[in-house]
Amino acid sequence: MEYSVIHELVHRLKVSHAMSTDYVTVPPNVAMRVAQQRMREARAGGMPVTRGDEMVGIVTTEDVILWLDGGGRDDLVEQWMTRDVVTVDRRWPLTEAMGLFGKTGFGRLPVLDEGGQLCGVITPESILKSLLDEVSAMLTAKDEAESGRATMDGSVLRIEFDVPARDYERAGMASVRVKRELAARGFKPQLQRRVAIATHECETNLIIHTTEGGRIVALVDDGSVKLTVSDKGPGIEDIERAMVPGFSTASDFVRDLGFGAGMGLPNIRKCADRFEIRSKRGSGTWLHLEFDVTPGDRAPADPPSTDGGGEEVRIR
Amino acid sequence: MTVAELGAALGLTPCTPVSDREVTGAIVSDLLSDVLANGAPDYVWITIQTHRNVAAVASAQGLAAVILTAGRAPNEDLVSLAETESVTVFTSLQPTYTVAGLLYGLGVR
Numbered sequence: 001m002e003y004s005v006i007h008e009l010v011h012r013l014k015v016s017h018a019m020s021t022d023y024v025t026v027p028p029n030v031a032m033r034v035a036q037q038r039m040r041e042a043r044a045g046g047m048p049v050t051r052g053d054e055m056v057g058i059v060t061t062e063d064v065i066l067w068l069d070g071g072g073r074d075d076l077v078e079q080w081m082t083r084d085v086v087t088v089d090r091r092w093p094l095t096e097a098m099g100l101f102g103k104t105g106f107g108r109l110p111v112l113d114e115g116g117q118l119c120g121v122i123t124p125e126s127i128l129k130s131l132l133d134e135v136s137a138m139l140t141a142k143d144e145a146e147s148g149r150a151t152m153d154g155s156v157l158r159i160e161f162d163v164p165a166r167d168y169e170r171a172g173m174a175s176v177r178v179k180r181e182l183a184a185r186g187f188k189p190q191l192q193r194r195v196a197i198a199t200h201e202c203e204t205n206l207i208i209h210t211t212e213g214g215r216i217v218a219l220v221d222d223g224s225v226k227l228t229v230s231d232k233g234p235g236i237e238d239i240e241r242a243m244v245p246g247f248s249t250a251s252d253f254v255r256d257l258g259f260g261a262g263m264g265l266p267n268i269r270k271c272a273d274r275f276e277i278r279s280k281r282g283s284g285t286w287l288h289l290e291f292d293v294t295p296g297d298r299a300p301a302d303p304p305s306t307d308g309g310g311e312e313v314r315i316r
Numbered sequence: 317m318t319v320a321e322l323g324a325a326l327g328l329t330p331c332t333p334v335s336d337r338e339v340t341g342a343i344v345s346d347l348l349s350d351v352l353a354n355g356a357p358d359y360v361w362i363t364i365q366t367h368r369n370v371a372a373v374a375s376a377q378g379l380a381a382v383i384l385t386a387g388r389a390p391n392e393d394l395v396s397l398a399e400t401e402s403v404t405v406f407t408s409l410q411p412t413y414t415v416a417g418l419l420y421g422l423g424v425r
Contacts, residue, residue: 168367168369169367169368169369169393170368171368171369171372172368172369172371172372172373172375172376172397173372175372175375175376176372176375176376176397176401179375179376189357189378192378193357193376193377193378196375196376196377197352197376197377199376200348200352200372200373200376201349201352204348204349204369257365257367257369258346258347258348258363258365258369258370259347259348259349259369261347261348261349261350262349263347263349263350263352263353264349266353267349267352267353270353
């Protein structure tokens with residue numbers, strides 16, 4: 001992860017992203033012993049001192065140590081707490097809070113809301129956690145953009161890809177993923193191959209020909225594999241002509257990369273058991289493919305399903 | 317003939333781990349859709365294309381190996397995808413015509 005990503009994050013994320021709202025407080029008019037006990041139970045290095053909704057100070061381990069040093073008498077929290085509290089606003093960018101930690105050397109800072117009310121506590125640890133969570137979410141999003149999202153809807157596997165236009169390097173990512181998922185579910189190579197070839201041609205079409213890219217949705221269950229491919233344009237002028245092998249509208253640049261042979265749609269039709277296409281110049285194209293799964297297309301699942309969920313594994 | 321035997325016989329340079337898959341035939345093409353239409357599982361594909369889609373096409377088609385000819389080097393992401401998809405990628409300094417001829421002479425028909 002580059003430094004600039006973290007740099008951008010600490011400016012973009014607000015204190016409210018990183019603060020903990022699960023914190024302990026103590027009233028000012030109770031014994032220091034109570035504060036000491038609460039801090040130990042919560043494993044907190046300090047806590048805000050509150051009277052009702054109002055924060056009146058903060059008490060830390062350092063105060064507890066000084067109090068113990070002085071004999072640990074029956075003093076009240078208000079006798080030891082710091083009244084002049086450094087706070088942060090929950091709307092501030094994280095970088096502001098980080099600067100304050102550096103400047104003050106404190107291990108925690110109370111967070112106030114727009115009305116000046118205590119609403120959380122921020123620590124270097126909570127900042128680190130929020131940054132790690134954010135980076136991990138960014139990586140997941142990147143991963144999904146690369147290789148799609150797979151989810152289970154009952155017994156149906158749904159794999160979705162958003163395919164951007166003109167990202168030639170990315171062609172093939174959907175087909176590789178679909179093939180992998182089919183292999184993992186025990187589908188035989190012959191069916192994997194038909195579906196992967198059709199998927200590759202579909203994503204190539206989205207990349208080369210569409211204005212804004214498009215979407216591929218694959219639905220996989222025991223009996224069939226269905227692919228639905230849709231985009232928002234520019235649409236196909238003459239579908240019959242587009243179905244003729246060798247007919248292509250691709251540019252020379254695209255052909256130099258090996259695309260645009262004019263075999264995409266014919267290849268797709270050849271691979272699928274059912275093929276339906278709708279398109280209109282000026283609007284989008286919609287393509288629906290179905291691949292029948294015969295008992296011979298599946299090997300026993302690995303490991304065999306034992307949950308009794310009604311999935312019958314057929315071996316032939 | 318296996319992929320490993322073929323690589324040794326033609327003096328090819330491997331870019332990914334060399335498999336022992338049995339080769340069933342070959343296809344010469346620089347058009348991806350052509351390979352998707354006319355290739356077959358366990359074929360060897362001879363091409364001058366070097367981008368990542370080569371590995372994706374080889375994976376979809378179930379090809380055993382790809383030979384990049386005329387001294388062309390594969391893109392890095394082609395190599396990594398080919399490796400995860402278990403497709404052997406070779407390079408050759410010789411042009412496509414020569415590699416195809418030698419392969420034919422070795423009995424890959």
